[in-house]
Amino acid sequence: MxxxxxxxxxxxxxxxxxxxxxxxxxxxxxxxxxxxxxxxxxxxxxxxxxxSGKPAVLAAVLEPAAADVARLVAAAAAMGRSEAQEFAIAGFIDLAVEYRGVTDVIQDVIPVIEEMPEVAGLVTDGMTMIGLMAASDDPLEHDLAKFAVNGLLGECRRPGERSADELRRLCTIALGRLLRRA
Structure with missing residues (x-):
């Protein structure tokens, strides 16, 4: 049927x-x-x-990515700091590649995203993700993680320039060099 x-x-x-x-x-x-x-x-x-309006449309467009980020953050919360960092970095890379188009949309609204209660959960989870990737309470480490995330999200905005595998490799090397301790 x-x-x-x-x-x-x-x-x-x-x-x-x-x-x-x-x-x-x-x-x-x-x-x-x-x-x-x-x-x-x-x-x-x-x-x-x-x-209810354009912000609600945006929230619905972002919902699948937001749900995946929320699941990733929830899973990492149960891990030790080092394990959570590795898990968050790998998960971020997978999500950045999978949701390349969403990255374009998010980058466009970042200047006003905190004024949109419809996507507050995604903003909160995104900040938590940065903390997990920093794996430190040091503000400089958080800034470095933000820098790395923003740079890689910017790279994800050009989906025609790199294949998914090339982008995944770039993200893995870049985040490994910037965020993981030797």
Whole structure:
């Protein structure tokens, strides 16, 4: 027996798919709800039926990546500092490669992301991830981890330039050199 997806769910998925494409192509700030609606083949009212506004659309677009980051952070929390660092670095690399397109979107909203309660969990988990990768209470180590993460996320913004394997290798070498102690 074939199970069909209800029209509302198909519309919601199409809104999210088009929003992701537009956020990547034009940037979050340059994309309007009307742009999303037009691309999805529906009205702006339909978009607002499914989402309370553009930040809610963004949160839904980011939700799969946010859920994976939350799972990674929760798993690392049960480990010792050194083991958690290795786990967080490996997990970050996997997520950075898997969610290359999301990286584009996140980089575009970083200046205002803390003003968006819809993505507060992702921000909190991202900061926790940096702490895990730093594996130290030293503020300089945290700054180094932020520097490394931001640099590698910036590199992930250009998905056509490197294959997934090349990007994974670059991230592994760079984070290994910057964050792991000899």
């Amino acid at each position: 074939t199970v069909s997806t209800p029209a509302r769910e198909r519309t919601r998925r199409e809104i999210l798919r088009q929003a992701m494409d537009l956020f990547q192509l034009n940037g979050y700030n340059a994309t309007s709800l009307q742009d999303i609606a037009s691309a999805a083949g529906c009205s702006k009212a339909t978009v607002l039926y499914h989402f």
